[in-house]
Each structure stands twice: as structure tokens, then as C-alpha cells.
Amino acid sequence: MAHRLRTVQPDFVGSAPLRLVFTAEVSAPPDAVYRALAEDVEGWPGWFTQVTAARPLDAGAGREVRLRGGIAFRETIVAAEPGRRYAYRADESNAPGMHALLEEWLLTPAGTGTRVQWTFAADGSALFRFTMRRARPGMGKSFRDAVRNLGRRLSTATA
Template identity: 75%
Template sequence: MARRLRPVGLDFADSAPLRLVFACEVSAPPDVVYRALAEEVESWPSWFTAVTDIRTVDGGAGRVVRLRGGTVFRETIVARDPGERYAYRADETNAPGMRALLEEWRLTPAGSGTRVQWTFATDGGALFRFGVRLGRAGVGRAFRGAVRNLGRRLPDSP
């Protein structure tokens, strides 16, 4: 990996210079969705098509994620609140222009299922921020597609 990023904490989800926040609902309950996000990490490529490979490292305290197009992240898990929240920060990447990244998945009961909210909190140079803003619609489509795919894989009840 080419570059170390600035370590950030959970508060970065609210204070980052650039935040993309998307939400979608699935019919599965929060604990089932959480298990797929945080405990069945290696299954991500089967439902999140932007992810080509993902594996846990450091005894489960981190992950290495490879995305379509060749971007790679080495991440540290910063929050594991079963049925409620899963968050991680990127510590290293080969993505140009990025200075910091935190992703937070929030789960809340919604009717007979779960509202899944994903926050992509980041910082980087002016060109990087411009590119992220320009790609916002595509990132939102990718998130919604991933959550729909995930929802189709999950049982409606535990």
C-alpha cells in the first residue's frame, strides 16, 4: 500500500469535511443485518459488487478490502455495537488524494425490518473532494444496490 492516512475516531462521522450519507431498508431484523456486516465479512463480495475481496486481519480487529478498479484499503474496526452500528477507518490505501476515511453503518428497526444508514466520511485534497462530490450519485446507487442484494440474501427473521 502506498499511503498512510490520518487516524480518525468515531466523531469523524459527524465532523468530516466531506460526508456522504445514504439510507435504505431491508426486511431482515437489525441483528441479522449486523451479523452479515460485521461477522460474515468475507461474504461482502457476494452482495456488494464494488468489493472484489475482503478479509479480516489482526485477529479480527482489522480488514483488508480490495475494490473493483484496484483500490485497496487496510482498515481498523472502531465500533462494534451488535444490531446497531459497525464502523471502521482506513489506515492505509493506494487511493490518490485521500487523507482520512471513516465508514459507519447504522442499523435501526424500521417496521418489520431494518433501516441501514451508511456514512462515508472523508478528507482529502481539493481534487479528491471534487471527485467524491462528482461521484456522489454513483456511490449512492452502489450503496442502494448493495443493500438490496444483501436484503435478498438475508432471512426475514433470525
């Protein structure tokens, strides 16, 4: 059953009790990466394999996302800076022990491509924080795989 999470603002990304930060590079330009993140929400399962379903809500002001394992989120977009930054907070989730979540994607030009930095900023019970810290290597691999898949998807779209 979904529960309401604490409402956090974009600055939570720097003050969250749990911060997991991952980076990878993709050969696509920042504007193309941003469009895949922010405008093609329904396309996420095609490149981020942990996402099983995603759809925009409220004329693009929010999202509903489902992950492998049955975890679901109802989110609000809190930052949308084309080609630079995309961030959303979870307002509701069925993730046990989670109290607050904000995810931020920063896009920086890197040669002819983009450096993608994903920050998972969260708060929750002690068990939740412990579990998420232990999950860091797996989350990092999922992120790197997703960025690689996104790069392939974007290069095929422009070919």
C-alpha cells in the same frame, strides 16, 4: 502504492470535510444485518458488488478490502455495537488524494426490517473531495443495490 492515512476517531463521522450519507431499508432484522457487516467480512463481495475481496485481520479487529478499479484499504474497526452500529477507519490506502476515511453503518429497526444508514466520512485533497462529490450519485446507487442484494442474501439464508 498504499500510503498511510491520518488516524481518525469515530467522532470524525460528524466533522469530516466530506460526508456522504445514504439510507435504504432491508427486510432482515438489525442483528442479521449486523452479522453480515461485521462477522461475515469475507461475504461482502457476494452482496456489495463494488467489493472484490474482503478479509478480516488481527482476529477481527481490522479488515483488508479491495474494490473494483484496484482501490485497496487496510482498516481498523472503531465501533462494533451488535444490531446497532459498525464503523471502521482506513489506515492505509492506494486511493489518490485521500487523507482520512471513516465509514459508519447505523442500523435502526424499521417495522419487521432494518433502516440502514451508511456514512462515508473523508478528507483529502481538493481534487479528491471534488471527485467524491461528483461520484455521490454512483455511490448511492451502489449502496442501494448492495442493501437490496444483502436483503436477498439474508432472506435466502433464513428460508
